[in-house]
Amino acid sequence: MSRRPRALITGASSGLGSGYARTLAAEGYDLVLVARREARLEELAEQLRATQHILAEVAVADLSTRGGIDAVVEIIAAQPIDVLINNAGYGLRGTLLGTSAAELNDQDRVLTAAVRELSLAAARGMHARGRGGIVNVSSLAAVTTMGQYAASKASTLVFTEALAGELRNGPVTVTAVLPGFIRTEFHSRLGMERPGPGLIWLDVDQVVRESLRDARAGKVVSVPGWGYRLAALVAPVVPRPLMRWGSRGFSFARTRGQ
Template identity: 70%
Template sequence: MMRPRALITGASSGLGRGYAHNLAADGYDLVLVARSEERLRELAERLESEHRIRAEVVVADLSTRTGIDAVVAVIEESRVDVLINNAGYGLKHGLLESAPEELRDQDTVLVGAVRELSLAAAKQMRGRGRGGIVNVSSMAAVTTMGLYAAAKMSTLVFTEALAGELRGTPVTVTAVLPGFIKTEFHQRLGVERSGPDWIWLSVRQVVAESLRDARRGRTVSVPGITYSLAARVVPFVPRRLIRRGSAGFAFGRRRED
């Protein structure tokens, strides 16, 4: 029997790398997508050696038309049973200090690429009668912390809409809303984010809980008990308080793919 095959964007580090390790251990063949060829090939070789699976490398910048088209071609021309849209990054500066092209590129990666890859995969999966799509959003989606938050809210709503259109089919679509995760994200920004231990989730926990929820057919997955409870409370919090809290909590970020 053919092994299941998963395509993961932003696979070179952080959550993407975590998804790759988890799925390889479960016997999935992989298509690893990111901009860093060296890191991708190192990961592919390690996973093939440890788990006896096949790991293909696709070097693509999803802020470009060429990069998106390259990944869409993989989805349309070969079997992808699971798509994980994880590629993403934050901007180092705020909206007014960021160059227009920086805002455009971030929007393309976080919104445009997610939409195009999801739709391409959904059509193929629906035709085959099976498949799953996991779109990594963020708890930032419930805040007002700049274009990043707006893009992650777009991912959440888009995922819910796509899941609604696929209701009654064997294809599942899940939006993942992680909170703070112990990855290279903040280190790369040069930002020191302090806080109590309970706000920090491990990559392993986020990956395991989100994949569990996706396999159960849940449309929204919020890993971690504390964040799950927060997600239930937020809709009842006045927007003015959300804006005030976001303004005091926002910090600059830059690309992590």
């Protein structure tokens, strides 16, 4: 058995998830990489084994299914996980009324149910061992009214804060990460052009670096990027009618971009 710390990362096949994987591998962590796309996971795992000389296990799981969540819970129960990164997620192309209940349920299962169940499974083991950290990737969309995605991310934020409250003053940290726009495949998969000026877009490496720094400092909420930190401070005092208006405008732009 390796004596290196071990991190489990969901949504590890691309974007922010692969960024966390590369950073933690470079720091000497063994990895459990979880996603639906086996070929991408295997390619990333092989690269990290060869370049960082760590152990990288691949676990193909669809977290929108009961079986996928259970499979990852079993991995967490079977081996010590020192760091859990709940990053898996995706957006939907359609509006609430134009999307089936099954699609909305699947998305919510990935963004909330999987996060909740994996976090609780990991937290119990970490608490018993007296060490560990959980990072749940929410979104600044959590403060908006941008459809089911925003609703699910808001749920994840509140859950993470609640779990952190239960574990306060102990050796296990729990952190919600609220990124803004990041340069990943997220928007291209939805058939959307990147909105706004380039300066609002963050690099994956910056989000990973700042969020891990905040998590290690014991912060409950991490907002990478100074501009987004300012927005997060202002958001609670923005009147909800104004927030709804702004969210609606973004949704209309998104619909036209499909």
